Amino acid sequence: MNLSVVSRAALKAVAIESFENRLHICGKIIRDFEKQPNECSHRVCNELRAVLKSVQKSATASADEVTQAGALLLRLKPIDPRRARCIKKSTQAAIEEPMAIVPGTSASEVPKSTLTIDGIQQIIRRVIGTFSYEAMPDLIGLSTEKQNLIIEGIVHGCELSLSVPEIQSIIDQLKRLKANTSFPGLIQIAERYRQVTEELLDRFNGAGVTQ
Secondary structure: OOHHHHHHHHHHHHOOOOHHHHHHHHHHHHHHHHHOHHHOOHHHHHHHHHHHHHHHOOOOOOHHHHHHHHHHHHHHHHHOHHHHHHHHHHOHHHHHOOOOOOOOOOHHHOOOOOOOHHHHHHHHHHHHOOOOOOOOOOHHHOOHHHHHHHHHHHHHHOOOOOOHHHHHHHHHHHHHOOHHHHOOOHHHHHHHHHHHHHHHHHHHHHOOOOO
16 A cells, blocks of 8 residues: 555544644654655645645644644655646756755664664754754753654664654664663653554554555
């Protein structure tokens, strides 16, 4: 089953979930399409927009959730095939301009395969925008979007996927490195990410959604 079909089924299942879960699954789908743009379709992009706008326009969504939804909507634009075709026709410059890299998601910018304290530090500083001489903040206090970007950057930097077993393998490595000593809250946010991913996949599988 191709990525668009799986994604559309996941979006249908998550439509009645909490705002946090909607943002989590939309972010995961968008990141998958950023890595595999040929799998994306205009139809699934429209469905992603509908879910994200349901959060962005809700009177009960928190300011952080509204901000996250807006950021994901911006990231959705470059991967929409119909929009990409329009840009290509309108200006040659748009063809030559590289797509912006979202901090924390580029595996090419971080150490490969082996998880190191220095590699983790690079990813975290790239996501939160701090300098090397600044103290590392407690990561629990970051927005959910930034926490997710950090974990995804670490996973992709080790050339792994965002599956539950491979997220768990990262958690195990973080524990061996005693990462919480250098990066307060890192193991906790990794465990939260794994738990949310596992719960969502369980719900999707229960609804007949396959991965």
